[in-house]
Amino acid sequence: MNNMKVKQLSIFLQNKKGSLYDVLETLSEHDINIRALSLADTSDFGILRVVVDNPQKGEKILEENYLVKTTDIVAIEMTDSPGGLSSVLKTIKENNLDLEYLYAFTHDKKD
Numbered sequence: 001m002n003n004m005k006v007k008q009l010s011i012f013l014q015n016k017k018g019s020l021y022d023v024l025e026t027l028s029e030h031d032i033n034i035r036a037l038s039l040a041d042t043s044d045f046g047i048l049r050v051v052v053d054n055p056q057k058g059e060k061i062l063e064e065n066y067l068v069k070t071t072d073i074v075a076i077e078m079t080d081s082p083g084g085l086s087s088v089l090k091t092i093k094e095n096n097l098d099l100e101y102l103y104a105f106t107h108d109k110k111d
Contacts, residue, residue, distance in 0.1 A: 006075045007055035012067040013046040023048060023062065032058045036103040051075075051103065 013019040020039065027034060033053040040047050052058045055070060062068045078084040085104070092099055 004075050005072050006051055008071045008073045009050050009052065009055055009058055009062065010069040010071060011048040011050070011062055012069075013048055015041050015044055015046050019046065020048065023066065026061060026065070027052065027058060030057065030061050032061070038101060038103060049101070 011023055013023065024034070027050075035051040035053060037051070038049045040049075050058070051073075059068050059070050076088055078088050089099075
């Protein structure tokens, strides 16, 4: 199992029609590829969390129109087999760590 630190961008959005599209289109227009995303919302606002291939560029571009926070997160490469995720969660549990949220995604090993 390999792990590494990666950057996550948290973008605060108004909870209105088209907000998510606007952010994703902005990233696309600037050739920034999304690796994973998570969206949480309330009746008034949403928080879009994304892992992108160029977080520094993504943050700079999005800060022109949005409130953006960059956070270090841990990415763990695990086996693509039954029990792969549970073995990671077992380690987290045994070390009494809190898990705030989870992304699950595949990636191209060339990166």
